Amino acid sequence: MSNLFPTYARWDVTPVSAKGAWLTDKNGKTYLDFTTGISVCNLGHVPDHVKQAVNDQLEKFWHTSNLFQIELQEEVAKQLTAASGLDLVFFANSGAEANEAAIKLARKATGRSKIITFVDSFHGRTFGTMAATGQEKIKTGFGPMLEKFEYVPFNDLEALKEALDTETAAVMFEVIQGEGGLNAGNPEFLRQTEEWAHKNGSLIIVDEVQTGIGRTGKPFAFQHIGLDPDIVSSAKGIASGLPLGAIIGKKELAEAFSPGSHGSTFGGNPISLAAAKATLETIFDESFLTQVEQKGDKLSSLLAEALSSVPQVKRLKGKGLMIGIELTEEAAPLLSAARQKGLLILTAGTNTIRLLPPLNVTEKEIEQAAALLIETIKEHACESTTKNG
Template sequence: MSTITAPGAVLPTYARQDVTFVSGEGAWLVDAEGSRYLDFLAGIAVVGLGHCHPAPLAAAEIQLRRLWHTSNLYWTEPMQLLAERLSERFGGARPFFCNSGGEAIEAAIKWARRVTGRPGIVALHDSFHGRTLGALSVTGQPAKRAAFEPLVPGVSFVALNDAEALAAAVGPGTALILLEPVQGEGGVHPASAEFLAAARALADQHGALLVLDEVQAGMGRTGTFFAWEQLGVRPDAVTLAKGLANGLPIGCLLVADSAPAGFEPGDHGSTFGGNPVVCAAACAVCDSLTPELLAEVGRRGEQLSLGLGKLPGVLEVRGRGLLLAGELGRPAATVIEAARERGLLVGSAGERTLRLTPPLVVTSAEVERALTILEEVLA
């Protein structure tokens, strides 16, 4: 198989690094030259169970031999089984399945407007919810928005963990309060339990809906199946994607049974949403996120966080579980490149913010190896 490296092969929407990966297993990737890399990015918090994990791999292979696609005019067993698993984890909820986090956010916006009949949305500065038009409209990063304005109107932004500003922004015209339990692309900043409690109270007071974007923080990434479980605040809905099918494309708006269904047939849809192959893999992911594995995520996250804090040039460590960042005294890009040259893949979440989102199955030895490489790079 030939490797295409021409810069014009695809539209230039990503600043790709000069490496082509051809295989992976667990926390490791192999490039076209045969070099191995310890993957502490995991497809940007996607491959939670590691590359080619046997459980979703086997489930997808079995389903590929049975049925690939029928459309959403009919039921399929994997879609129904995944809906049951997610509902059980949430404590009673109904999903809308789509193909990405951005699509899940689009569904959340339409759902909130349909339920409340209102246009207003309150989101956060430095948030990231996707790059489609609606998702970009609720993303609090002006640099990402500027080239595509005017965007969807009626969106207000407040600072993370500023309950007074949130109270001032939410009112009788608010349909949706949209928050990330941990701001991922915005620098890996966790929301406080007090802030989420204030958001819940404001939503209840004004008849608005509270939606938590768990596209990056959900599916065990912070040490619980949903990140909100650690914060004591039950939302009206969550959005999921990334780790839900361990790398196969899926998104989900999961609406609590206690919240209005809102949608009626014809209000929304997705050609490939609820695809049987992807849903079969996602069922295997849900089954693999056992209490034992989630507890291990907490232990490995603590190990990685403590180790990061001891490295030279790391000014602050933030995050929860295995969604972590180190604030650096230098540009993160140079650290990312130097680490890759030594066989370690890491990412960024800001000019000087190093982001680490390894697979949830990462071992203690692999964490130590990553820390050793970073110490060499940062020395």
Template structure:
């Protein structure tokens, strides 16, 4: 027992060094990191441009608070809403905090309380975000949750149509449910959601905490769907490993974010903004995103060739990939993959989740496939 609380089931290795996709533990063993800090390290470990941005900003000013103007925040906001229908940004510190913000703003903007979310979703572990998360295991032991969340089956258009009434403030969802099993939205369901939100006083909140910032091959995953959200939450890849999160919104939400309506001490910290701007300058380039799509197609094709469809299902979007085992739990396989030098995540009891850095090389993909073949067969 040590001085840390025991709320994590930590793996028995300590990672002490990393460059790109490769990390080393305290014993000097190397691994391919296909977790990316759970979709955080979009440019891999110690990307030189991010290191430079952080070093340069650290010699200027670390923190000012949001009592003062921040041209750097404005620039980052403009970069995030360029060439899409969104218009304004708010910066905070974590995905859960971003989702709390969106929940508050949807209620305040509409004057209504009920928010529809979906089974197997994950929106965070603070009380509002946990209440939005439709997973009993996340709720267990914490007493009464925040009221007025309605949970529906994901990708069930009929259930959604039947549930929407005048009490609904917003529909909140992930385009790909990451923690819940790597479950992508269907085209029919996306069309149903957009039709409802376009023809009623119901806002659309899209949680892009895991799927945003190039992870799916576009800036945001919703760009590959008919969905036009009023609020988009983001974190993880936004800072490439440095903590920052945010909410993007349409112009109609602007007045709802009035002075005093919401705030954060550390949000938009100069260090975080400097790193995030560098991430966006790299990831939002068309050539970079095209390469993410090429890598995603490459690894998906390799997996489909390797794994028989009667035993495995490959699904996801971009470099957020799930391998569902039809009959086995994946925990023992994750341990064996680690022993062979490949770090991966789970997504429920029978899904392995692959989240390589967006900068992963084709050779590293081939190495990972070789390790998967060795362990699974």
């Protein structure tokens, strides 16, 4: 009997060690890990230079509080502002906390209360971010939600135009909806959203918790489209698996987050920051990001060519090394089949297989994973056709 609440549908895999793109379970079985902790271990498991940075900080001090001047906070904040084009950073512990901070900041800075988000979005599981999420299944059983959030269909300009009003503090979106099915925002839709919001005196919040930190081949996914957000939230891949989240915002918002307005006991912890500094030094390098795009193109091409004749495969979607395979049926059964072959993958929404390999995955590992996944999908397609046919 477990002493844990049954909040997760856990796999029958118990890790004992992991390195790079590989994970080993307690039975000695090795897996090619294309989940990376759900886009967290962007440099793979236990990257050497990040481990060394953490060890070095462990020898100095672990925690003080945010009443102290912490040099690492300034150093990592400078990395994030330089990469994003924004000005100021607040450190939290997770993506949900970062999004909570973004919502609070937008409301306080504008003096307005309504936040517009999108159907199939996912912003977290705290009461504020759960209310911001455009998926009813996340909210079931928890009673009345925090006001005021309004959800409009993604990529629907008419619905957005109707929802925007003088009470709208911000429009909040993911450039690619990570948990909602890897649905990408149409570039023109997102640009128009930004233009209308700013004309309306509303802020733009871009949730980059899953898409950021190099996952799509840019430091942040909004940069593919040339957006000018007011607030960007970040977490997951920022510190190679140590807990850290952040919002990055424009300097005009500084007054709204004056002393005493917001805080976090553990946000910006020196151990996590040491990991973040070493992680970002690698990922924010231009040549590294170019390779992410190239690797994403290679993996997508291998899959597209091999799966084009499989009737259960509708389309490939995503960007960089955030790749989805949309099926005509539920994707969950394929996860177990892939694990049996030694490949760890995820779903996004109900019908989409989600691939989130390490950003420094090798070409050989890409080819191995593609072969295993293609074999899994084709075998399942044959079984499905026989069963229904």
